[in-house]
Amino acid sequence: MSTKSNVTLVVLTGGVGSRLWPLSRKSQPKQYLELFDGQSLFEKTVARNADATNKLIVVGNIENYQMSNAVMKKFDISYTHIVEATPRNTAAAIAFAAFSSHPDDVLLITPSDHLIEGSDLYTKSVQQAIALANQDFLVTFGIQPTKPETGYGYIEFEGENVIAFHEKPNLATATNYLNSGNYFWNSGLFCFKASLFLSELEKQEPEVYRSSRKAWEANKNGFLDLELSMQIPSISVDYAVMERSSNIKVVPTSFDWSDLGSFESVYDYLAQKGHPVDSNGNMVIGSEMHTTFVGMHNCLFIHTPDAIMILQKEHSQAVKEVYQNLESIKSPLT
Incomplete structure (x- = not known):
């Protein structure tokens, strides 16, 4: 089991939340809307993970990092901000966090715009994921589906082992997934060592690895250069690494989860x-x-x-x- 000292929380704050327009805008993305008991989803994300780690990296774009900073003033938590010059999707965002970390650090990756309730169950799942990450697995979190949802990707599994990742299905396929019992919703939560993620990224998507590293090495106080960033292929972490690696484990979860995507x-x-x-x-x-x-x-x-x-x-x-x-x-x- 990992100790708190070598676990780093990485909060991804990119995205507009376009399916919640007109509430969610570029100027006020859904993760900053204070719709949830007077709190934003970003604030809830930081609070939910405050006891899991004493290191925090917030990865966001140039448009929203000031909103993140305003929320972080509510917490007595030191954090590092990585400010993307332009969005390059989640593979690069996580790579920046990994490059900035010690190779043996376990990164707990979480979106900032999801709603999770059931703190004890969440903590139990995180501890299980950290233990697997320390055994050199790339870990994803699976959500037990409650309906045939067409807005989520799915994870086909057997025990802790991932059989395949599947894109957002049509209604008939989603119904089949629900009835079969061996498909989870893909939560977008991940856990792995920084060094393992980077080695897998370099193997699966060498151009994303190379260009992300070049952009990171030229950062100035966490701010990334626009010209170098534009050279990074825009690819999700699911496609770049998780769907193509052979040492993936899935943690089945019991907490209440929604990406509040609609x-x-x-x-x-x-x-x-x-x-x-x-x-x-x-x-x-x-x-x-x-x-x-x-x-x-x-x-x-x-x-x-x-x-x-x-x-x-x-x-x-x-x-x-x-x-x-x-x-x-x-x-x-x-």
């Missing part, structure tokens, strides 16, 4: 917390104005000062297309 999951969370829902399952977010739904069921009315969206809950995944359309015309609403 308004359907936000709706479920807020309803559980007592947020008002009318007799037809309709909900208002962001407005205190009296709002009445007539002839509508399971809809959300989402209000911000410059945008309104009316959404049927079951179509939450389509919000990303709205965001992409606005981005394509360079709308200030993104």
Whole structure:
């Protein structure tokens, strides 16, 4: 079992959360929205892991590192900030953290925009992952699926062993995964030694390794150079390493988890917390104005000062297309 002293928490803060537009924007991504008991998901992430480690690395882009710094003032925790000049996906983000760490450090990698409840169960899973990481395995965390979700990737497993990773499925495939019983949701949580990750990255994606190392070696107080960063291929850690390595283990988890990647999951969370829902399952977010739904069921009315969206809950995944359309015309609403 690893000691606390050689475990480093790496919090990834990139991403806009486009499926939560108009609440989530480039200027205020979902991980900084204080929708969750008056806290943001980023704040909850740091608090949840405060007892697991005494070292913290926050990896974020140039647009949001000041928001992270503002949240970190609430904690009496020393941390290092790696500031990306431009987003290059998770393989490079984790590589920067690994290059900045001691080779034998165990890195506990967590997104900053997920909701996890059940602290004792979470701690137990983390301890199990750290123990496996110290045995030189790359470790991922599997979430027991509760429904045929099409918005998540899946891990096919047998015991602790990973058989295969699968991309986001259609509904029929997701239903088959759920019924088969040997598929987890892919949580985006990982744990491994810094040196092991880098050696696997160099083997599987040498260009990502080489260009990330070059960018890291030229960093100035954690800030990365734009020109060098643009040379890094944009590849996820799943594709670059986890899906292609032979020494992967999966920790099955029992804590409650959601990536809150859609308004359907936000709706479920807020309803559980007592947020008002009318007799037809309709909900208002962001407005205190009296709002009445007539002839509508399971809809959300989402209000911000410059945008309104009316959404049927079951179509939450389509919000990303709205965001992409606005981005394509360079709308200030993104």
